Every structure is written in structure tokens, then in C-alpha cells.
Amino acid sequence: xxxxxxxxxxxxxxxxxxxxxxxxxxxxxxxxxxxxxxxxxxxxxxxxxxxxxxxxxxxxxxxxxxxxxxxxxxxxxxxxxxxxxxxxxxxxxxxxxxxxxxxxxxxxxxxxxxxxxxxxxxxxxxxxxxxxxxxxxxxxxxxxxxxxxxxxxxxxxxxxxxxxxxxxxxxxxxxxxxxxxxxxxxxxxxxxxxxxxxxxxxxxxxxxxxxxxxxxxxxxxxxxxxxxxxxxxxxxxxxxxxxxxxxxxxxxxxxxxxxxxxxxxxxxxxxxxxxxxxxxxxxxxxxxxxxxxxxxxxxxxxxxxxxxxxxxxxxxxxxxxxxxxxxxxxxxxxxxxxxxxxxxxxxxxxxxxxxx
Numbered sequence: 001x002x003x004x005x006x007x008x009x010x011x012x013x014x015x016x017x018x019x020x021x022x023x024x025x026x027x028x029x030x031x032x033x034x035x036x037x038x039x040x041x042x043x044x045x046x047x048x049x050x051x052x053x054x055x056x057x058x059x060x061x062x063x064x065x066x067x068x069x070x071x072x073x074x075x076x077x078x079x080x081x082x083x084x085x086x087x088x089x090x091x092x093x094x095x096x097x098x099x100x101x102x103x104x105x106x107x108x109x110x111x112x113x114x115x116x117x118x119x120x121x122x123x124x125x126x127x128x129x130x131x132x133x134x135x136x137x138x139x140x141x142x143x144x145x146x147x148x149x150x151x152x153x154x155x156x157x158x159x160x161x162x163x164x165x166x167x168x169x170x171x172x173x174x175x176x177x178x179x180x181x182x183x184x185x186x187x188x189x190x191x192x193x194x195x196x197x198x199x200x201x202x203x204x205x206x207x208x209x210x211x212x213x214x215x216x217x218x219x220x221x222x223x224x225x226x227x228x229x230x231x232x233x234x235x236x237x238x239x240x241x242x243x244x245x246x247x248x249x250x251x252x253x254x255x256x257x258x259x260x261x262x263x264x265x266x267x268x269x270x271x272x273x274x275x276x277x278x279x280x281x282x283x284x285x286x287x288x289x290x291x292x293x294x295x296x297x298x299x300x301x302x303x304x305x306x307x308x309x310x311x312x313x314x315x316x317x318x319x320x321x322x323x324x325x326x327x328x329x330x331x332x333x334x335x336x337x338x339x340x341x342x343x344x345x346x347x348x349x350x351x352x353x354x355x356x
Contacts, residue, residue, distance in 0.1 A: 025344075027323040030334035034298035035214055037325025041107040044337055048110040050117075057156060063140075065149055066132035068104040070113050070123035073160065088122045092165040092352050093157065095191070096125040097150065099172030099198075099327065101225040103131050108171055108327050108341065115342035119350075122164075126153045128174075135232045139240035143262050144173050144203055145278025147181040154190040165192040165352045169345065171327055172301070175199030179280035182287040192352055195292040195345060198299055198327045201281035204272065205305040207255045215300045218326075219254055226257055241265055281306065285313055292317040292348065294341075296324030 031040055052068035059065060073088050094116035098109050104125060113123035128142035129149065142149065157166065168191050170178030175196035182189055200206035210219045227248055230237060234245045241264045251257050259271040268274040284293075295307060297320060312318055321329075332338035 025321045025324060025329060025340055026331055028330045028332045028334060028337045031330055031337060032323050034296070034300045034323070034325040034328075037296070037298075037323065037328030037330055038218070038300060040330055040337060041111075041328060041339070045107040045111065045339075048105055049114040050110065052104055052110075052113075057153065059149070059152060061138065063129060063136050063138045065129065065153060066127045066134075067153070068113070068125045068127065068132075070117035070121075073122060073124070089161065089164070091120060091122040092167065092192075092349075093161060094121040094123040095154070095157070095166055095168040096123070097168065097170040097174030097178050098125060098127070098131065099174050101131065101222055101229075102171065102174070103127060103133065108339075111339050111342050112169060112345065115339075115346050119346040121346075122161075124157070126150065130229050130233075135229065139233065139236040140265060141229070141262075143266055143274065143278065144176045144200070144280075145180050145274075146266065147177060147184050150177065150181050151185065158190045166190070167192055167349050167352060168194045170194070170196050170199065172198050172200065176201060176203070176278070176280045179287065179291075179293075180278065180283060182289050182291060183280070183283035186286050186288045189289045191289060193290040193292075193349065195294065195348070197294045197341065198296065198301070198324075199280065199293070200302055200306060201279060201284075201308075202303075202305040203275035203279045205303045206301055207258065207271075207275065209303050210301055211253060211255075213300075218301065223251070223254055223257060226254075226261075227251060230261060237261065237265070281308065284308060284316065285310070287313070288315060290315050290317075292319065294319045294321070294324075294329075296321050296326070296329070298323055299326045301326045 027037060031037060053072045055067040055069060057065045057067060071088060096109060096112060098106060102109060104110055109125055113125060117123045129136040130141050168178060176199045178194060179196055179199060182194060209215060230248050231245055234248065237243050243260060251260060255271055258274055263271050263274045293316060307320060308318065329340040330337045331340040
């Protein structure tokens, strides 16, 4: 399924109407530090904004993918907001791919889903294997270049809602994965448009960057989560790649985790091979779908190596902000902070919302 005439018209129309709005991001007064931008969301949103409807998809290889929906995709919306009421079959669909060790509980995840749902969309997030709160059945997990689960999920979504416009947003690792997906399935993306936020387009540089300075705090959090999930299925991993619980516990760098687990588990020679094959930066020119990319220059997870230094095709709308941290983009003020992405993205895609 290529880009429809309706989607092409949308891109031209919304670029004209939303350019000024989307280029304006002002960090909240007193919260412009990149680490505050990155960490504050977890302090101001400690609980999810709504209770999702859950669905489990059985995968062809005997595993499963858990989906979180903003409402029952087969029923009427339970929301009291008039704009969000109505038959799900008639709504445009917002698709979210979360970041490394993310889930519906991540502040950006339920926040974006809620923002789009309030604006009249049907929101859904696919959890990568092992990220929904329960271990997946197989040794394999997920990684920055694994696109087949996304393809399986989007085919399922298209079969259920063949005529609904669909916009996908990928966050961090999910953004790099989405870029890989859009390059791999450039001629048949099963989507109308996409946005990629804070994506580590150069995996090797990002793996090195997170080991330096204050960013080691994020490394520790992510690595502890990865190791915890690996230990939950250590018997499967031992059978598949011969790694023991003791070895997993001793891993103290993300690079080492990728070297010992991610790479051999998913068919790569080593971590460098994984990084080389799955970094999406060299593949951006293959993307044909109308796609927006949002980066913050002060992102503490990354270096300037993730920023494209080449001319991007016209269908890619690249936005580089000086501030924003990693998936932060907190605006407003210290006393009244606001999640800018939750305001900007539904507005950016208003033309698709109106055309559904």
C-alpha cells in the first residue's frame, strides 16, 4: 500500500499550516537542563493517565505481543469527552512504538496515547516482547532493528481497520526501529505518516555516550531492567546462547549486554555487527512515507553523530531543537510544566484526524 492521494494532500496542507507551531519549542523556565528535561516527566507523572484495554496477539513463532488500546477497538468509546466518543471503526489510528525497556506505564507512552484519544483518535501501543510486564515465551527478545514484529502487528491492524488513516510514532529505540521498518517496507508501509522522536540513529556512538558522565545514571537504570528481564528467562538463554545467570549479573555496560546477549541471540556476529546493521541513519533516504524526525541537540543519550549530515528527501521533515533532553520536551514553567509532544503531535496530524 503506497501513500494515498489523501495522505499526500495531508502532508502538503499540514506542512503549510503547522510549520510555525512545530518549530517553536521553549523549554520550561528553570527546567532547560537536559537531565531535568529527561527526568522530570517521571516525577510529574507517576501514574498512567488512563486504564488501557489489553489485547494479546499470538505470533507465528509461538510467542505473543501485548497491545494496549485507549479503548475497546471493537466497541464504543467509554470516554466522557464528546470529541473522543463514537465508533472506533470510524477513527484515525495512532500507533506507538516505545523505547528501550519502555511500556504503557512510561510517562510519554500513556501521555501520547491519551492526548491522541482525547483528540478523537483510536490509540494503540505494541509492547516489544517481554516489555508488557511478563516474560515472553521464547529466548529471543527485541532490538533496534527488529521490524518483523512491527510488520506482523501492522498487518493485523490493517486487516481490522483497512480504511482508517494510521499514524505511527516511534520513541527512542522504537524510533530507530520504526525508521528501519519504513526503509525496509518503503513501498508498502501500511501507514499514512510517521514521527520519530529521540532516535539513536547511530547505535555505536549512543552506546559509548551513555557510559559517560551523568548519563551513566540512565545506563544503570536501563541495564538493570535488561538484566532483570534476561534473568527471568535465563534457562531459555542458556539453552540458546550458553550464557549463565552469573555472567548476566556481572554485565556492567550496555555494550557488553549487546555483545553477550543481544547480538548472539538475534543472529549478529557481535555488538559492532549489530550496531552497524541496525543503525537507521544510513537508511533514512530509503524512506518514502511522509515522516517527521524530532531530535534535541542536548540529548544526554546521544552525540551529534545521530544528526543527518546529508540532504534528506522531501518526504522527511527533520526538526532539530537546541533543548529537550531525551524524550523530554517539557515546556511551560517550573510550577506548571507541560508535555509539548502531547500538544504538538496531535496538532501536526490534525489534517489526517479531520479526514477520517
